Every structure is written in structure tokens, then in C-alpha cells.
Amino acid sequence: MDFVNQLQRKFIDYSSSLHREGIVDDQFTQLRKLEDENSPHFVMEVASLFFEDCEKLINNMAIALEQKQGVDFKQIDECIHQLKGSSSSIGAMRVKNACIAFRSFSGAQNREGCLRCLQQLSHEYSLLKNKLQTLFRVSVASRCLYVCLVIFCRENEPAEPFPDVLVFQLEKQIVAAGGSIPRVH
Amino acid sequence: MDSCNCIEPQWPPDDLLMKYQYISDFFIALAYFSIPLELIYFVKKSAVFPYRWVLVQFGAFIVLCGATHLINLWTFTMHTRTVAMVMTTAKVFTAVVSCATALMLVHIIPDLLSVKTRELFLKNKAAELDREMGLIRTQEETGRHVRMLTHEIRSTLDRHTILKTTLVELGRTLALEECALWMPTRTGLELQLSYTLRQQNPVGYTVPIHLPVINQVFSSSHAVKISPKCPVARIRPAGKYMPGEVVAVRVPLLHLSNFQINDWPELSTKRYALMVLMLPSDSARQWHVHELELVEVVADQVAVALSHAAILEESMRARDLLMEQNVALDLARREAETAIRARNDFLAVMNHEMRTPMHAIIALSSLLQETELTPEQRLMVETILKSSNLLSTLINDVLDLSRLEDGSLQLDLGTFNLFAVFREVLNLIKPIASVKKLHVSLNLAPDLPEYAIGDEKRLMQTILNVVGNAVKFSKEGSISITAFVAKSELLRDSRTPEFFPVPSDNHFYLRVQVKDSGVGISPQDIPKLFTKFAQTQSTATRNSGGSGLGLAICKRFVNLMEGHIWIESEGLGKGCTAIFMVKLGIPERLNEPKLPFMPKVPTNHGPTAFPGLKVLVMDENGVSRMVTKGLLVHLGCDVTMVSSSEECLRVVSHEHKVVFMDVCVPGMDGYEVAIRINEKFTKRHERPIIVALTGNTDKVTKENCMRVGMDGIILKPVSLDKMRSVLSDLLEHRVLFEAI
Numbered sequence: 001m002d003f004v005n006q007l008q009r010k011f012i013d014y015s016s017s018l019h020r021e022g023i024v025d026d027q028f029t030q031l032r033k034l035e036d037e038n039s040p041h042f043v044m045e046v047a048s049l050f051f052e053d054c055e056k057l058i059n060n061m062a063i064a065l066e067q068k069q070g071v072d073f074k075q076i077d078e079c080i081h082q083l084k085g086s087s088s089s090i091g092a093m094r095v096k097n098a099c100i101a102f103r104s105f106s107g108a109q110n111r112e113g114c115l116r117c118l119q120q121l122s123h124e125y126s127l128l129k130n131k132l133q134t135l136f137r138v139s140v141a142s143r144c145l146y147v148c149l150v151i152f153c154r155e156n157e158p159a160e161p162f163p164d165v166l167v168f169q170l171e172k173q174i175v176a177a178g179g180s181i182p183r184v185h
Numbered sequence: 186m187d188s189c190n191c192i193e194p195q196w197p198p199d200d201l202l203m204k205y206q207y208i209s210d211f212f213i214a215l216a217y218f219s220i221p222l223e224l225i226y227f228v229k230k231s232a233v234f235p236y237r238w239v240l241v242q243f244g245a246f247i248v249l250c251g252a253t254h255l256i257n258l259w260t261f262t263m264h265t266r267t268v269a270m271v272m273t274t275a276k277v278f279t280a281v282v283s284c285a286t287a288l289m290l291v292h293i294i295p296d297l298l299s300v301k302t303r304e305l306f307l308k309n310k311a312a313e314l315d316r317e318m319g320l321i322r323t324q325e326e327t328g329r330h331v332r333m334l335t336h337e338i339r340s341t342l343d344r345h346t347i348l349k350t351t352l353v354e355l356g357r358t359l360a361l362e363e364c365a366l367w368m369p370t371r372t373g374l375e376l377q378l379s380y381t382l383r384q385q386n387p388v389g390y391t392v393p394i395h396l397p398v399i400n401q402v403f404s405s406s407h408a409v410k411i412s413p414k415c416p417v418a419r420i421r422p423a424g425k426y427m428p429g430e431v432v433a434v435r436v437p438l439l440h441l442s443n444f445q446i447n448d449w450p451e452l453s454t455k456r457y458a459l460m461v462l463m464l465p466s467d468s469a470r471q472w473h474v475h476e477l478e479l480v481e482v483v484a485d486q487v488a489v490a491l492s493h494a495a496i497l498e499e500s501m502r503a504r505d506l507l508m509e510q511n512v513a514l515d516l517a518r519r520e521a522e523t524a525i526r527a528r529n530d531f532l533a534v535m536n537h538e539m540r541t542p543m544h545a546i547i548a549l550s551s552l553l554q555e556t557e558l559t560p561e562q563r564l565m566v567e568t569i570l571k572s573s574n575l576l577s578t579l580i581n582d583v584l585d586l587s588r589l590e591d592g593s594l595q596l597d598l599g600t601f602n603l604f605a606v607f608r609e610v611l612n613l614i615k616p617i618a619s620v621k622k623l624h625v626s627l628n629l630a631p632d633l634p635e636y637a638i639g640d641e642k643r644l645m646q647t648i649l650n651v652v653g654n655a656v657k658f659s660k661e662g663s664i665s666i667t668a669f670v671a672k673s674e675l676l677r678d679s680r681t682p683e684f685f686p687v688p689s690d691n692h693f694y695l696r697v698q699v700k701d702s703g704v705g706i707s708p709q710d711i712p713k714l715f716t717k718f719a720q721t722q723s724t725a726t727r728n729s730g731g732s733g734l735g736l737a738i739c740k741r742f743v744n745l746m747e748g749h750i751w752i753e754s755e756g757l758g759k760g761c762t763a764i765f766m767v768k769l770g771i772p773e774r775l776n777e778p779k780l781p782f783m784p785k786v787p788t789n790h791g792p793t794a795f796p797g798l799k800v801l802v803m804d805e806n807g808v809s810r811m812v813t814k815g816l817l818v819h820l821g822c823d824v825t826m827v828s829s830s831e832e833c834l835r836v837v838s839h840e841h842k843v844v845f846m847d848v849c850v851p852g853m854d855g856y857e858v859a860i861r862i863n864e865k866f867t868k869r870h871e872r873p874i875i876v877a878l879t880g881n882t883d884k885v886t887k888e889n890c891m892r893v894g895m896d897g898i899i900l901k902p903v904s905l906d907k908m909r910s911v912l913s914d915l916l917e918h919r920v921l922f923e924a925i
Binding site for chain 1: 555612805806807808809811812813815816818819847880901902903904905
């Protein structure tokens with residue numbers, strides 16, 4: 001159906017913009033490759049976990065930095081380490097870079113620097129979250145639409161893979177069809 | 186006197202008497218001389234005269250008598266002794282001959298008389314022969330008449346002509362006064378006067394058929410003389426003194442059914458017509474035998490001719506009927522062809538023309554949904570979308586079904602992943618099911634082959650339809666989907682007696698059962714389920730919409746796949762189970778695995794590179810743990826996750842072939858774990874391969890890893906290909922020391 005093609009185009013534009021802006025990197029692409037019939041919601045699950053984690057860590061760090069008595073840089077360090085690990089696992093490049101920057105300040109026990117970095121980190125995190133959530137919304141919406149179509153209607157122009165993998169495997173399809181996915185490194 | 190020796194006559198010659206005597210003697214002599222002359226003359230004339238001797242004798246006798254009388258003439262006057270001597274001699278001779286003749290005549294005369302008798306006899310005989318010949322000539326003429334009559338009758342196939350000709354010819358041949366034909370009426374109870382010779386208009390006079398005289402005629406195959414007073418003979422005007430003799434004969438009316446092939450016509454038929462023939466009155470003529478025979482023969486010929494005419498009529502009628510039917514059939518065929526062409530054209534147009542706008546509506550509505558809308562607007566757009574989707578489905582269904590029914594639909598066979606199909610269906614259904622709070626479970630039998638040959642798209646459509654129906658019609662409860670390979674004892678299901686699947690080496694029968702706990706279906710509705718456009722009447726289902734074509738399409742797909750589909754339900758409110766079996770092919774195995782966990786060549790479709798490889802992942806960071814797990818699961822491994830070293834040591838066993846541990850978290854003693862694992866598994870082959878995942882691969886880390894006996898080290902983040910190659914290397918060589 002045509003709207004699928006439009007959706008496909010929309011997705012590609014969007015995801016290439018994500019790459020272009022450096023919000024996500026190659027690891028994200030790798031994660032997307034892991035999506036298949038067995039684990040169709042993989043990226044979404046990982047992303048949700050990451051968001052939870054990230055929020056918790058940022059909160060902790062914020063609280064830690066608020067401490068009047070004395071900032072527990074060790075704890076902050078641990079948080080940062082975790083966050084760095086998580087963000088690199090998920091391929092959130094800017095977040096990871098922010099973490100690295102934060103690290104250096106926390107290593108130097110520079111509270112202002114840390115605060116600034118925390119703010120930067122928050123900002124990057126929100127940006128990432130927004131972008132990823134939009135992407136997921138597109139996928140969920142198309143999936144629901146497709147499911148509705150299939151359950152209550154009959155879509156007999158198939159050949160398109162099913163929506164759970166639709167959005168995230170569109171790339172696979174394009175490649176298989178001999179096309180190329182724009183990558184931003 | 187003198188002695189002149191003369192003899193004096195006694196009487197004086199001049200006497201008158203003497204004169205008369207003289208004349209008479211003269212004539213007598215004359216006559217006597219002429220008689221033999223005549224005799225000789227006529228005898229000579231006739232060819233045959235057996236008695237010549239008698240003639241000679243008689244001639245001599247007559248001549249001598251004549252001579253005597255002649256000589257007597259001289260004795261009337263004075264005559265000499267010589268004359269007297271001659272006279273005497275003549276007389277003596279005459280006497281002798283006459284006596285001889287007299288004696289002879291005694292013999293001859295009876296003979297002559299008997300000739301006469303014979304002649305009379307022959308004459309009588311000749312007269313008799315003449316009479317007989319006359320008779321024979323009559324008979325022969327009669328025969329000729331019969332032949333001619335038959336020819337006349339048989340030369341036409343028209344019933345009326347036949348009968349009319351018969352009567353006319355018979356009348357002529359036999360010189361009849363009247364000839365009539367009585368035919369049985371339709372009811373068979375009366376005889377109706379149908380044809381007469383003289384009376385031009387038969388009145389339609391009827392006579393009951395069961396009169397004794399008629400029965401008598403009908404029971405005999407010969408012509409029967411009947412009384413002129415009986416009703417059938419009383420048709421001519423009265424007023425004659427003496428009615429002529431009447432004869433009646435039966436004419437069998439044969440039907441087509443009487444003529445069997447190679448069979449003589451059955452004369453058990455009871456239908457006869459009656460032919461009545463009347464001789465002219467006052468003629469004192471009688472019916473002769475030959476005439477009766479003629480009549481019988483004619484009656485038979487008429488019967489045959491009539492039945493020929495009837496047969497011909499029948500066959501002409503049948504032929505006309507056939508021609509009419511042919512014309513009608515031709516017309517019907519042309520109409521049907523026109524209808525089919527019209528339908529195909531209509532479908533072709535509908536296909537394109539209707540789908541295009543539908544797509545536009547659906548696509549644009551869905552894009553509209555993505556934009557900023559007020560709640561009211563969103564509701565409106567959703568309704569538009571839903572309605573247009575329904576319509577699109579309806580169109581597709583109808584077109585699909587007509588293509589299916591056409592027989593023009595063919596399966597797209599290909600090798601596909603059967604498990605994947607089921608998982609897709611499950612994933613599609615789960616959101617909806619969870620909205621409705623229905624629990625969906627999928628059970629795939631262990632012996633179900635993973636790959637099969639069939640039409641993936643349509644199989645998916647079928648399963649989705651069936652499962653979708655289960656979801657649609659269940660308000661609560663659970664839905665269970667079971668799939669297994671149908672064994673031969675299960676194949677012969679008593680509920681589907683007409684389905685005889687035969688499994689073979691290249692094919693297997695997939696049996697899928699979808700059980701739901703929904704509203705159920707009453708038993709009388711079950712047969713209607715698969716019919717087009719039929720929906721159950723229960724109000725609960727009214728709201729669900731749908732065109733009623735889904736199951737019909739499924740059934741056709743299943744039939745195309747040489748299978749069978751049916752639904753069982755115990756009744757309303759008791760849920761129902763939909764079961765179908767389809768025939769799928771078994772793909773040939775391309776790579777026979779020689780060793781377990783031999784990694785296959787990484788291809789685009791073969792993510793299960795390490796099927797079932799048991800792996801332990803230890804990572805404190807939830808996200809990266811999940812990512813690693815995702816990677817490994819994608820490669821087909823069976824992953825156990827632990828988040829602490831204690832848990833790791835507790836869980837690790839000889840079943841785990843590889844242990845991935847994150848060693849870059851400060852404070853976590855991954856190295857300690859590695860040492861402990863090495864201690865736990867003393868035998869080398871039981872020990873799992875230990876791989877470190879780390880964020881940095883500086884020298885220190887590497888040395889530490891080597892020191893504790895780890896088999897490998899991988900730099901995070903790990904890409905899929907990297908993980909795959911690492912695992913394959915590890916499993917092959919059992920050692921890898923670094924993978925960047």
C-alpha cells in the first residue's frame with residue numbers, strides 16, 4: 001500500500017537525521033539488526049530500560065550534587081560509569097560523549113563542571129528520548145494500524161513484512177532490494 | 186324262234202313299269218359309281234383315315250353293285266347270253282363282296298362308335314379346363330390388384346392417404362358397394378367411423394367396442410363374415426331388398442414400442458381398427474375364399490403402412506424437438522459466455538478503479554492521524570480510517586473470492602520458516618488481545634519442522650483469520666493456538682469422512698487448532714460458517730462487522746493447499762475450536778550438520794548460527810546486559826543472565842559452553858569469578874569458555890584476563906558480526922585471545 005511506502009520514507013528520513021545529528025551511532029544500528037521474529041520489540045525494550053536507568057542515574061547524580069555537606073564524587077563516578085556503559089551499549093553517542101566529559105570533571109572533583117555537565121547530560125538525554133520516542137511512536141502506530149487492518153479487515157497485498165519488524169527492518173528490505181541506507185558517521 | 190341264244194326278258198320292254206325300272210337302275214348305277222368316287226375324293230382329302238381296307242372293300246362293293254345295276258340295263262331288252270353271263274358274274278362278285286363287307290362292318294362299326302364317345306369326352310374335358318383357366322386368370326388378376334394396392338398404400342407415408350387409398354382400391358378390386366374403416370377412440374372404449382368409400386363425410390358415428398361381433402372379429406386374424414344387420418354394417422342407406430354379404434377384418438394398430446430390434450412386432454397389442462366390406466346388394470354374389478384372403482392381406486399391409494407412418498411422425502417430431510433444444514442451448518451458451526466476459530471486465534475495472542481511491546483515502550487518513558489534531562478531529566479521522574479499511578477489505582475479499590472461485594488463483598510456493606509465521610501471528614494478535622485482556626498462548630510441537638514449503642503469505646492469512654476470529658468473538662478468557670504434525674491415525678478424523686490425506690516422504694500435514702473461550706456457535710450454524718456472506722444471527726456478533734467472507738476465503742485457501750478446515754463448538758457460550766490441516770512440503774536439508782554447534786556460513790537468512798548454545802552472561806549494567814543478551818539470542822543461543830558474581834557462580838554449570846562477563850565495572854571482581862570457575866571445573870572439557878567484555882583493551886586488562894585463565898576478551902560495544910565470528914572462532918579453536 002502506498003501509505004506504507006510513505007511511512008518507510010518517513011522513517012528513513014527520520015533515522016538518517018538521527019544519525020546525522022549524532023544522536024545515535026553505529027551501535028544503535030547494530031541493535032536494530034538484532035530485531036527479528038524472535039525479539040521484535042528488542043530496541044524498544046532496551047531503550048525503555050535505558051531511559052529508566054538513565055533517569056534514575058541522573059536523578060541520583062543530581063541529588064548527589066545537591067548535597068551541601070559534600071559531594072560524593074565516588075558515587076557520581078559510579079553513576080557516570082554505569083551511564084557511560086549503558087549509553088555506549090545502546091549507541092547513544094551524544095549521551096556517551098557527555099558522560100565522558102562529565103567523567104573528567106568528576107574525576108577532577110569539579111562541582112560546577114559537574115553541574116554543567118549534568119545539565120548538558122540531561123539535555124542530551126531528553127533529546128535522545130524525544131527522538132527515539134517519536135521513532136517508536138511511528139512504529140507502534142503503524143503496527144497497530146496494520147494489526148487493525150489485518151484483524152478486522154483483510155490486507156491481501158502482503159509481501160511487506162509485518163509491522164513489528166516493519167519499521168526496523170525496512171532497512172533490511174531496502175538493502176536486500178539493492179538499495180542503500182544513508183549512514184551518518 | 187331261232188336259236189339266237191337270246192334271252193327274252195320276262196316282261197315286254199315297252200311296258201311303262203319297265204321303263205321306270207330302266208331309269209332307276211340307271212340312276213342307281215350312277216349313284217353307286219359316284220359314291221366311291223366321293224369317298225376316294227374325301228378320304229384323299231383328309232389326312233387321317235385308319236380304315237383304308239374297309240374303304241377298298243366298301244368301294245368294291247359299291248362298284249360291283251353299280252356294275253350290276255348297270256348291266257341290268259341291258260337286260261331290259263333282248264340281250265345275248267354273254268350279257269347274261271356278265272350280269273351273273275357281276276352279281277356273284279357283288280354278293281361275295283357284300284357279304285364280306287357286311288361281315289367286316291360288324292367289327293368296324295363299334296369302333297367307329299367308340300371314337301365318337303371319346304370325342305365327346307374330350308370336349309367335356311376341354312370345357313372344364315376352360316372354366317378352370319378362367320378361375321386362375323381371375324385369381325391372378327386379384328393378386329395383381331393386391332400388389333398394386335399394397336404399392337399404392339406403401340407409396341405414401343401419410344396416414345389419411347393410406348387409408349383412403351386402401352378403401353378405394355379394395356372397392357375397385359372387389360367391386361364392393363361399400364367399404365368402411367372404424368378406428369378406436371382415444372379412450373379405447375368405442376369404435377368411431379373414420380373413413381368410408383362412398384359416403385363422403387363419415388359422421389363420426391361410434392359404436393361400443395365390446396360388442397360380441399366385434400370381439401369375434403378382433404379375436405381372429407382372418408376375415409370374418411358378419412351379418413349385414415349388425416351395427417357396423419348398417420351404414421349405407423336402407424331400401425334394398427337383399428343386402429349383399431358383409432365381411433369384417435381387424436387391422437392391428439402397431440405402435441413404435443411394438444417394434445423391437447430383431448423382433449417381430451408384438452401382436453399382444455390390443456388396439457385394432459375394424460374394416461367392413463360389403464358386397465353389392467341384389468347381386469347374389471358371394472365372398473370367395475380368394476377374396477377373403479385378399480382382404481386379410483390388405484389389412485395386414487395397412488397395419489404395417491400405418492405403423493411406418495406413425496414411426497416416421499415420431500422421428501420427425503423428435504428431430505424437431507432436438508433442433509429446438511440445440512438452438513436453445515446454443516443461445517444459452519452464448520449468453521453465458523457474454524455474462525462471463527462481462528463479469529471479467531467488471532472485475533478488472535473494479536480491481537483497479539476501486540482500489541486506487543481506497544488507497545488514497547487510507548493513506549492520507551493515516552498520515553492525517555500523525556499530524557496535530559484536536560480530539561474531535563482525531564476521532565473523526567479514526568472513524569474515516571476504520572470505515573475505509575473495512576470497505577477496502579470488502580473489496581479485496583470479493584475480488585479475492587471471485588478469483589478463487591474462478592480457479593485462477595495459484596499458490597506461491599516457497600520455502601519459509603514455519604515457526605516465524607506463528608510468531609508473527611502471535612505478535613500481531615498480542616496488542617489487540619491484551620487490550621481485550623485475552624491471554625494468547627502458542628504451542629508448537631517439538632516435531633514440527635522449522636522450515637516448510639508452501640504458500641507463506643496465504644498460510645499466514647489463514648492462521649491470522651482464524652486466530653483473529655477467535656479474538657473477535659471472545660470477550661474474555663484465553664485463546665490457545667496449537668500446531669503439530671498430523672499423524673496418520675489422526676488424519677482419518679471421523680468428523681471429516683471425505684478427507685483422506687496421505688502423508689508421504691516429501692510432505693507432511695500441519696494441523697492447527699485454535700481454541701477460544703468466547704461466545705461459541707450453535708451447532709446448526711456451523712455448516713453456514715464457511716458459506717459466503719452468511720453471518721450468524723446472534724446479536725453479539727452483529728457489532729463485530731466484517732463481510733462474512735473471511736472463513737469462506739480461508740476454506741478456499743485450505744482447499745488449495747489440499748487440506749481441510751472445520752469448526753467445532755459445543756454451543757452458545759461454550760467457546761469454539763477451529764481446526765485446519767494443510768499439506769506442506771518438507772524442504773531438503775542443504776547442510777547436514779556433522780558436529781553440533783558447527784557454525785554455518787553467515788548468510789542473510791540464517792541468524793541461528795549457534796542453535797541452542799547455552800551461554801551465561803554476567804553484567805551488572807542492565808542495559809548492556811540486555812544488549813548482550815539480545816545479540817546472543819539473535820545468534821540463536823540459549824542465554825542465562827546473571828547480574829552478580831555470586832549468582833554467576835551459583836548458576837554456572839557444565840551445560841554452559843560460554844560465559845561472557847563484563848570486567849570493566851570497577852568494584853566487580855570479574856577476575857575473581859573467572860578463577861573460581863576454573864577451580865570449579867577441573868576437567869578442561871567441562872569448563873565453559875570464559876570471555877571478558879570490556880570497555881578498554883589496554884595491556885593491563887589483557888594481562889589480567891590472561892592471568893585468570895580467561896579464553897578471550899572482546900571490546901565493547903560488540904556488533905553482531907563480531908559476536909558471531911568470535912563465537913565461531915571460540916568454538917572451533919577454544920581460544921581467542923582478542924577481538925576488537
